[in-house]
Amino acid sequence: MLKELKFSRLTTFTGRNGTFKCAGVELIDYTDRVQISPVTSKGNVGRCDIDIPVEDIPALIEALQDIARENYDQIPHGPTCAKRVHGAAECDCIKAELMPT
Numbered sequence: 001m002l003k004e005l006k007f008s009r010l011t012t013f014t015g016r017n018g019t020f021k022c023a024g025v026e027l028i029d030y031t032d033r034v035q036i037s038p039v040t041s042k043g044n045v046g047r048c049d050i051d052i053p054v055e056d057i058p059a060l061i062e063a064l065q066d067i068a069r070e071n072y073d074q075i076p077h078g079p080t081c082a083k084r085v086h087g088a089a090e091c092d093c094i095k096a097e098l099m100p101t
């Protein structure tokens with residue numbers, strides 16, 4: 001199975017051929033591992049990848065969520081978040097899910 005995750009904004013990735021704009025990542029499921037590769041702004045898969053053992057995926061997710069919580073103030077509200085509406089009391093977007101505990 002192949003999945004593509006598009007980022008909300010461009011970043012960069014650096015591989016053997018230099019640094020390129022990164023629009024997201026491609027995830028390839030090899031059942032015992034998942035291969036993550038960058039996708040350029042032109043939609044091409046970059047020449048660099050990393051294999052994550054499938055049993056380590058939960059720990060990877062937890063580590064990424066820890067980083068997101070540590071940088072909570074940098075996470076923008078989503079386009080449909082009620083917090084963006086004047087007078088709304090609660091945030092109902094991804095920011096709320098990642099609220100530091």
Ligand SMILES: [Zn+2]
Pocket residue numbers: 076077078081082083091092093094095096
């Ligand atoms: Zn929000």
